[in-house]
Amino acid sequence: MSNLLEIKNLRTTFSTMQGKADAIRGVDLQVKENEILGIVGESGSGKSVTMKSVMGLLPRSAKVTADALIYKGEDLTKKKEKELRSFRGREMAMIFQDPMTALNPLRTIGYHLTEVICRYRKVSKKEAEAIAIEMLRQVGIPSPEERMKQYPHEFSGGMRQRVIISMALCCEPSLLIADEPTTALDVTIQAQILDLLKQLKQDRGMSVVLISHDMGVMANMCDRIAVMYGGVLVEEGKVDEIFYQPKHPYTKDLLRSIPRPEVTRGARLQAIDGAPPTLHNMPKGCPFATRCQYATEKCFEIMPETRVFSDTQNAKCHLLTGKEE
Amino acid sequence: MLKYLIKRLLQAVPLLLLITILCFVLIDLAPYDAMDAKVTDKMTPAMIEQMREEAGLNDPLPVQYLRWLKNLLKGDLGQSLINKTDIATDLKEKIPNTIKLVLPSYITAFLLAIGLGLLAGRYKNTWVDKLINSLASIGLAVPTFFVALLFIYYFGLKLDLFPVMGMNSLGEDSFEDFLHHLVMPYSVLVIGFLPDLTRYVRSSTITQFDEDYVTVQKAFGSSAGTILLRHVSKNVLLPMITKLGMALPMLVTGAVITETVFAWPGIGVYFTNAIRSLDYPIVMAVLVLSGTLVILGNLISDILCAVIDPRIRVGR
Numbered sequence: 345m346s347n348l349l350e351i352k353n354l355r356t357t358f359s360t361m362q363g364k365a366d367a368i369r370g371v372d373l374q375v376k377e378n379e380i381l382g383i384v385g386e387s388g389s390g391k392s393v394t395m396k397s398v399m400g401l402l403p404r405s406a407k408v409t410a411d412a413l414i415y416k417g418e419d420l421t422k423k424k425e426k427e428l429r430s431f432r433g434r435e436m437a438m439i440f441q442d443p444m445t446a447l448n449p450l451r452t453i454g455y456h457l458t459e460v461i462c463r464y465r466k467v468s469k470k471e472a473e474a475i476a477i478e479m480l481r482q483v484g485i486p487s488p489e490e491r492m493k494q495y496p497h498e499f500s501g502g503m504r505q506r507v508i509i510s511m512a513l514c515c516e517p518s519l520l521i522a523d524e525p526t527t528a529l530d531v532t533i534q535a536q537i538l539d540l541l542k543q544l545k546q547d548r549g550m551s552v553v554l555i556s557h558d559m560g561v562m563a564n565m566c567d568r569i570a571v572m573y574g575g576v577l578v579e580e581g582k583v584d585e586i587f588y589q590p591k592h593p594y595t596k597d598l599l600r601s602i603p604r605p606e607v608t609r610g611a612r613l614q615a616i617d618g619a620p621p622t623l624h625n626m627p628k629g630c631p632f633a634t635r636c637q638y639a640t641e642k643c644f645e646i647m648p649e650t651r652v653f654s655d656t657q658n659a660k661c662h663l664l665t666g667k668e669e
Numbered sequence: 670m671l672k673y674l675i676k677r678l679l680q681a682v683p684l685l686l687l688i689t690i691l692c693f694v695l696i697d698l699a700p701y702d703a704m705d706a707k708v709t710d711k712m713t714p715a716m717i718e719q720m721r722e723e724a725g726l727n728d729p730l731p732v733q734y735l736r737w738l739k740n741l742l743k744g745d746l747g748q749s750l751i752n753k754t755d756i757a758t759d760l761k762e763k764i765p766n767t768i769k770l771v772l773p774s775y776i777t778a779f780l781l782a783i784g785l786g787l788l789a790g791r792y793k794n795t796w797v798d799k800l801i802n803s804l805a806s807i808g809l810a811v812p813t814f815f816v817a818l819l820f821i822y823y824f825g826l827k828l829d830l831f832p833v834m835g836m837n838s839l840g841e842d843s844f845e846d847f848l849h850h851l852v853m854p855y856s857v858l859v860i861g862f863l864p865d866l867t868r869y870v871r872s873s874t875i876t877q878f879d880e881d882y883v884t885v886q887k888a889f890g891s892s893a894g895t896i897l898l899r900h901v902s903k904n905v906l907l908p909m910i911t912k913l914g915m916a917l918p919m920l921v922t923g924a925v926i927t928e929t930v931f932a933w934p935g936i937g938v939y940f941t942n943a944i945r946s947l948d949y950p951i952v953m954a955v956l957v958l959s960g961t962l963v964i965l966g967n968l969i970s971d972i973l974c975a976v977i978d979p980r981i982r983v984g985r
């Protein structure tokens with residue numbers, strides 16, 4: 345499978361009142377065609393910022409640099425803001441964590457949808473409405489004709505997330521970035537939305553980047569998984585490799601901390617001791633060193649190189665003995 | 670809807686009563702009264718006492734208040750204690766003059782504020798924003814009468830461009846002449862209204878740009894201009910409507926100082942003179958009027974908000 349998107353050495357720095365905050369520190373990542381790539385990590389590990397950097401959605405205080413961001417053979421770093429704008433939506437669309445606030449409360453659902461349709465397709469308003477209704481139907485919104493005239497507050501959270509997904513579909517993007525799309529929804533709705541994403545990937549041949557911290561969701565949904573920690577991609581591999589042969593100590597700890605149904609009453613949930621490094625105080629060595637039970641002196645001093653274990657799996661850790669990249 | 674309106678208006682009645690009682694008491698607390706303003710050297714204490722008696726100022730306060738209220742309910746605003754003129758007639762003559770000055774100024778300031786505020790909010794922390802914001806801060810800090818005096822000095826005296834007082838030249842009542850007189854007080858009022866409104870729009874715009882729906886719009890390829898015009902502006906305008914409604918009483922009391930400085934024949938001079946001489950029927954009449962307008966203005970803005978905001982519309 346060829347690469348739809350290739351990120352090379354992405355670095356994102358925020359200038360804040362407290363000085364520079366290095367949010368992303370050299371991430372290499374590929375999104376292949378028609379796959380679901382999961383990005384997992386704790387809060388602040390840089391999962392969202394990575395994809396927002398690619399989309400160009402960060403505020404002005406963020407400085408994004410990359411050796412290359414190759415999308416369908418074109419380097420996005422060499423494009424002007426105006427050209428990038430037409431990429432957003434049409435090529436890559438993004439849906440967000442909180443569907444409750446993602447729509448303009450004073451505009452109808454129909455307005456939201458026809459606005460993006462008219463932006464990318466040369467159609468009349470009537471045709472745009474017909475397309476919009478069809479899209480709403482495809483994402484499973486009942487009686488879409490009436491729903492078009494309604495306002496966001498008349499929709500439940502799950503329904504709003506469907507509306508936003510249908511907005512994305514109106515643009516017919518090749519890549520859909522879903523930034524914790526189900527975090528704000530309850531569990532049954534969560535399953536429905538995830539099924540919808542999976543189905544869209546199959547039906548339309550889209551690629552999906554799913555950002556989440558829910559390992560259970562990842563196991564169900566993804567073809568490949570990238571694990572991020574402290575602004576660094578610490579491990580990446582196929583879903584089976586990550587779940588059955590995790591290499592990086594952080595990945596192992598993460599898997600161990602998944603609550604299991606068979607846990608007996610009174611038993612403690614497994615957690616990783618300590619806290620992740622803060623953005624203003626990133627260690628020069630491995631970001632996980634302070635919490636890693638195997639850490640050596642070298643881990644605190646030198647950032648580990650990528651070790652390759654298979655065509656699809658690699659990890660960044662001094663203690664691993666895989667091939668050097 | 671009609672039921673709601675009537676309910677709201679009825680709810681306002683006790684509030685208005687309370688305002689009038691409070692004002693009445695406050696005026697009475699002053700160590701002198703309207704008659705002191707009329708006293709001359711040649712009057713004997715007996716004459717003064719008789720005048721007081723005639724004006725009803727010697728009656729106990731509740732009696733005075735109820736008499737005033739009874740007349741008000743009959744539609745009689747009473748007479749000036751000093752000039753013996755009918756207050757309703759005076760107001761009918763003066764309020765239109767005030768409206769002629771305040772209405773165009775407020776509308777200009779309102780529209781300018783929306784433009785400048787959206788611009789400053791959109792380009793937050795750039796030089797455009799810093800310029801607009803610091804000018805607004807200066808405008809907020811400088812009192813209106815000072816601006817008025819500067820205008821009179823430079824444009825009235827030094828450059829002799831505009832007349833410095835009144836609404837018409839003597840014996841002249843053409844529209845051109847009126848406009849010529851209008852320019853300076855109008856500009857001063859616009860400068861007076863603008864800073865507060867601009868800062869309001871600016872902060873409202875900044876808040877809106879931080880909303881998630883803006884990021885979502887951006888993620889779907891909207892340009893910043895489209896987001897501003899199609900999405901943010903409507904959300905910014907919503908609180909502005911409340912502002913507009915609250916500005917309704919300004920049509921009466923919005924330019925008291927400016928009118929006084931420019932000797933504009935509106936409510937301003939009339940009202941300040943009445944306060945100075947404690948001519949309480951006039952003070953009360955103006956207060957009741959502006960109090961009513963405050964309540965009406967709030968009601969109107971609530972209705973307008975409900976028309977624009979679908980969330981409120983459905984709720985009712």
